[in-house]
Amino acid sequence: MSLQIIENTSGHFGHHGTEIADWLCMVRHVSPWKALRNGLHQACPHCGHGRVVDGWLTARDRCPECGLVYERTAGDTWAFWIIGDRIPVAVGIAACYFGIRPHSLLEAAWFLGVLAVPLIATMPQRVGLVVALHYLSRCYWPDPDDPIPASVPPTL
Secondary structure, X not given: OOOOOOOOOOOOOOHHHOOHHHHHHHHHOOOHHHHHHHHHOOEOOOOOOOEOEEOOOEEOOEOOOOOOEOOOOXXXXXXXXXXXXXXXXXXXXXXXXXXXXXXXXXXXXXXXXXXXXXXXHOHHHHHHHHHHHHHHHHHHOOOOOOOOOOOOOOOO
């Protein structure tokens, strides 16, 4: 089975009339690794300058530098939150499965603390990572009505 790209009557290719060249330019502006690194540093995954987190846990609505809307519709980042929260918990479950389990109340408190402290301490980084993953999904599966800025502003 072969993949065919069919040109429509307006001279556009692909989904929703988006030109392939425009789509590729938008995706090339920020590499996936750079977007994820920006997210882990709580910076805008698009431009790398604006802050994603306002305070400890609250994600901003948009980037103050480039205007990227972080979460277009409420609930868009839900799947990425599930991934970001469940993987660290899965490590604890795997540890119990392989025999590293508490045998006393003190060990249980220590074990839960070892699981809880990293989850709490990394909340801002995980908020940024969730926003970056959502941004990358929007770049690779674009919607013509999506307000992603056309280009990354020049670095200072």
